[in-house]
Amino acid sequence: xxxxxxxxxxxxxxxxxxxxxxxxxxxxxxxxxxxxxxxxxxxxxxxxxxxxxxxxxxxxxxxxxxxxxxxxxxxxxxxxxxxxxxxxxxxxxxxxxxxxxxxxxxxxxxxxxxxxxxxxxxxxxxxxxxxxxxxxxxxxxxxxxxxxxxxxxxxxxxxxxxxxxxxxxxxxxxxxxxxxxxxxxxxxxxxxxxxxxxxxxxxxxxxxxxxxxxxxxxxxxxxxxxxxxxxxxxxxxxxxxxxxx
Amino acid sequence: xxxxxxxxxxxxxxxxxxxxxxxxxxxxxxxxxxxxxxxxxxxxxxxxxxxxxxxxxxxxxxxxxxxxxxxxxxxxxxxxxxxxxxxxxxxxxxxxxxxxxxxxxxxxxxxxxxxxxxxxxxxxxxxxxxxxxxxxxxxxxxxxxxxxxxxxxxxxxxxxxxxxxxxxxxxxxxxxxxxxxxxxxxxxxxxxxxxxxxxxxxxxxxxxx
Amino acid sequence: xxxxxxxxxxxxxxxxxxxxxxxxxxxxxxxxxxxxxxxxxxxxxxxxxxxxxx
Amino acid sequence: xxxxxxxxxxxxxxxxxxxxxxxxxxxxxxxxxxxxxxxxxxxxxxxxxxxxxxxxxxxxxxxxxxxxxxxxxxxxxxxxxxxxxxxxxxxxxxxxxxxxxxxxxxxxxxxxxxxxxxxxxxxxxxxxxxxxxxxxxxxxxxxxxxxxxxxxxxxxxxxxxxxxxxxxxxxxxxxxxxxxxxxxxxxxxxxxxxxxxxxxxxxxxxxxxxxxxxxxxxxxxxxxxx
Numbered sequence: 001x002x003x004x005x006x007x008x009x010x011x012x013x014x015x016x017x018x019x020x021x022x023x024x025x026x027x028x029x030x031x032x033x034x035x036x037x038x039x040x041x042x043x044x045x046x047x048x049x050x051x052x053x054x055x056x057x058x059x060x061x062x063x064x065x066x067x068x069x070x071x072x073x074x075x076x077x078x079x080x081x082x083x084x085x086x087x088x089x090x091x092x093x094x095x096x097x098x099x100x101x102x103x104x105x106x107x108x109x110x111x112x113x114x115x116x117x118x119x120x121x122x123x124x125x126x127x128x129x130x131x132x133x134x135x136x137x138x139x140x141x142x143x144x145x146x147x148x149x150x151x152x153x154x155x156x157x158x159x160x161x162x163x164x165x166x167x168x169x170x171x172x173x174x175x176x177x178x179x180x181x182x183x184x185x186x187x188x189x190x191x192x193x194x195x196x197x198x199x200x201x202x203x204x205x206x207x208x209x210x211x212x213x214x215x216x217x218x219x220x221x222x223x224x225x226x227x228x229x230x231x232x233x234x235x236x237x238x239x240x241x242x243x244x245x
Numbered sequence: 246x247x248x249x250x251x252x253x254x255x256x257x258x259x260x261x262x263x264x265x266x267x268x269x270x271x272x273x274x275x276x277x278x279x280x281x282x283x284x285x286x287x288x289x290x291x292x293x294x295x296x297x298x299x300x301x302x303x304x305x306x307x308x309x310x311x312x313x314x315x316x317x318x319x320x321x322x323x324x325x326x327x328x329x330x331x332x333x334x335x336x337x338x339x340x341x342x343x344x345x346x347x348x349x350x351x352x353x354x355x356x357x358x359x360x361x362x363x364x365x366x367x368x369x370x371x372x373x374x375x376x377x378x379x380x381x382x383x384x385x386x387x388x389x390x391x392x393x394x395x396x397x398x399x400x401x402x403x404x405x406x407x408x409x410x411x412x413x414x415x416x417x418x419x420x421x422x423x424x425x426x427x428x429x430x431x432x433x434x435x436x437x438x439x440x441x442x443x444x445x446x447x448x449x450x451x452x453x454x
Numbered sequence: 455x456x457x458x459x460x461x462x463x464x465x466x467x468x469x470x471x472x473x474x475x476x477x478x479x480x481x482x483x484x485x486x487x488x489x490x491x492x493x494x495x496x497x498x499x500x501x502x503x504x505x506x507x508x
Numbered sequence: 509x510x511x512x513x514x515x516x517x518x519x520x521x522x523x524x525x526x527x528x529x530x531x532x533x534x535x536x537x538x539x540x541x542x543x544x545x546x547x548x549x550x551x552x553x554x555x556x557x558x559x560x561x562x563x564x565x566x567x568x569x570x571x572x573x574x575x576x577x578x579x580x581x582x583x584x585x586x587x588x589x590x591x592x593x594x595x596x597x598x599x600x601x602x603x604x605x606x607x608x609x610x611x612x613x614x615x616x617x618x619x620x621x622x623x624x625x626x627x628x629x630x631x632x633x634x635x636x637x638x639x640x641x642x643x644x645x646x647x648x649x650x651x652x653x654x655x656x657x658x659x660x661x662x663x664x665x666x667x668x669x670x671x672x673x674x675x676x677x678x679x680x681x682x683x684x685x686x687x688x689x690x691x692x693x694x695x696x697x698x699x700x701x702x703x704x705x706x707x708x709x710x711x712x713x714x715x716x717x718x719x720x721x722x723x724x725x726x727x728x729x730x731x732x733x734x
Binding site for chain 2: 510511515516519520522523526527530531586590591592594595596597598599600601602606730733734
Binding site: 083135138139141142145146149150154155158159162163165166167169170173174177178180181184 | 660664665667668669671674677678680681682684685688689692709713720724727728731732734
């Protein structure tokens with residue numbers, strides 16, 4: 001009995017309808033939160049006493065970086081579920097994630113390098129956070145390249161799912177090895193997030209942006225998920241119903 | 246002792262947008278043989294590969310001795326031998342070495358076993374030659390020697406008589422006859438009927454999707 | 455207003471960061487919708503061709 | 509009489525080594541590649557041994573990484589092509605064991621020769637004799653981890669046309685920790701310091717790789733056969 005929800009999540013028509021119903025509940029809050037966060041970050045938050053207005057980049061950099069990691073983990077969890085229970089919906093969800101994750105990883109890298117420009121005097125410094133982010137980008141690109149190299153959708157799903165699972169096991173190892181490497185070479189790091197002494201006026205917009213981006217991700221995932229489910233579905237009556245909406 | 250019979254119930258298989266196997270039902274018991282026919286691309290190879298458990302069913306059930314093969318795939322695999330359209334031989338190993346490594350992974354073999362099997366298929370003369378130097382028909386005979394050596398109850402053979410001369414085709418028929426007399430189960434994908442005497446040849450015609 | 459745009463001398467870094475992030479957000483929204491539309495169009499085509507089971 | 513898993517693994521190991529002996533060219537290629545790449549650095553930077561010593565560990569590791577990747581493409585390709593891989597999957601033996609045996613054979617044929625050859629390249633880059641163990645041991649261990657990780661990538665790219673670049677793209681990001689710890693160990697050895705710390709970390713990764721990678725690689729092989 002406790003498993004019925006799990007089986008329902010495995011049923012493509014059910015999830016398709018559910019995703020359609022849930023979409024507005026994430027789209028509008030995401031838009032509202034991001035607008036509020038932008039206003040708070042750009043206008044209400046006081047300039048940092050050390051970094052001045054430069055620190056405002058945190059309000060776009062941190063949510064992008066958060067998003068990139070959240071997307072990768074979500075993708076890997078969905079992939080694992082798809083592999084273990086051979087659940088098509090889970091594969092569809094994993095497939096929906098990659099492009100979202102890769103684009104926000106690029107955003108995190110670019111904003112990070114713009115943020116570091118003043119501190120480092122150069123756009124690229126081998127900052128451990130940025131290096132980890134760069135490797136995460138490579139992991140996303142590898143996942144997407146593998147998917148597009150395999151013609152058969154089921155095989156692409158399963159092969160890329162395995163890659164995502166292997167990748168997520170490696171992400172912490174990569175991250176800590178980069179930190180270790182950095183501790184040996186002493187590159188300066190300006191990006192210390194979540195300082196406990198951050199005043200509320202600075203912290204609040206950051207939290208609002210983080211929540212807003214999380215809602216944005218769920219919204220994007222729900223929209224893409226519907227498309228990916230349709231691609232995997234073959235029952236005509238069902239497709240006709242879904243298209244009639 | 247498991248009852249030797251393979252059963253497929255309404256098995257479904259898709260390849261991308263192609264519905265390769267649409268609700269196939271079959272049951273082949275001990276001493277029975279099923280010939281799978283159909284045009285190129287009708288899914289004969291896919292059916293055999295599905296019956297071995299290589300390709301996962303999307304729907305339906307696959308049973309060996311009344312139990313789902315997916316419960317214990319290694320146990321099921323140790324009951325079968327599958328021969329695809331290419332003989333799984335390494336060009337740089339001799340025929341004997343090929344059999345030693347191929348079959349040896351499952352059963353321990355002595356040199357005498359290999360000699361006997363090679364003699365049985367009329368391949369004793371080229372046992373020491375690298376597979377590279379063998380003709381397609383000769384390789385096929387070596388592969389048949391492997392099939393015998395596995396001594397498995399279930400045979401799944403994909404076009405076993407390809408590249409064989411008339412005598413070779415009769416040999417395939419005789420080997421299958423012997424397997425059926427020992428209570429084996431044989432499923433073959435074929436273009437033309439094999440010369441098999443001992444069993445009523447049952448046929449499954451696949452139509453291109 | 456101009457002081458706001460000036461960003462305490464960091465305008466060249468702050469504004470591109472925000473612009474780039476918002477562009478990526480917007481592109482993601484567009485891509486997601488387009489991917490759904492394409493999947494629907496494909497599904498429609500498949501129905502017409504009979505590439506689906508009943 | 510059925511073969512035990514250990515016997516089956518030993519058979520595969522013996523088979524792959526024998527095949528490699530018959531077809532030497534394939535396994536000389538990565539070694540030649542390694543030799544050429546390490547020669548290119550002095551030519552592109554400077555013949556000054558003091559300068560080369562500074563970058564020697566990086567040069568050796570990047571060259572070893574690429575050479576071992578180059579050989580990975582062969583790991584399953586021939587077996588997949590002639591149906592041997594299918595027979596392994598249907599052998600009734602644990603495919604994980606068989607894949608582990610194949611990976612070990614691959615490491616013995618590429619990683620170990622690379623580790624033995626690296627000191628020569630190291631000396632040409634001005635590495636002192638005392639530091640040579642700091643090249644051999646980490647490279648032997650590091651290439652083992654690379655073979656294990658690479659086996660996953662090689663299995664995932666089976667059946668993909670022109671898989672070489674894709675295999676590199678999949679494997680290199682995962683190889684970053686090996687590169688970091690390995691190059692650090694060699695660098696410490698060249699500076700005359702103890703390289704135990706990075707070597708321990710490398711060993712930890714080898715243990716993790718031996719236990720987990722064959723599972724993933726055998727799952728990938730099965731997916732490629734579907």
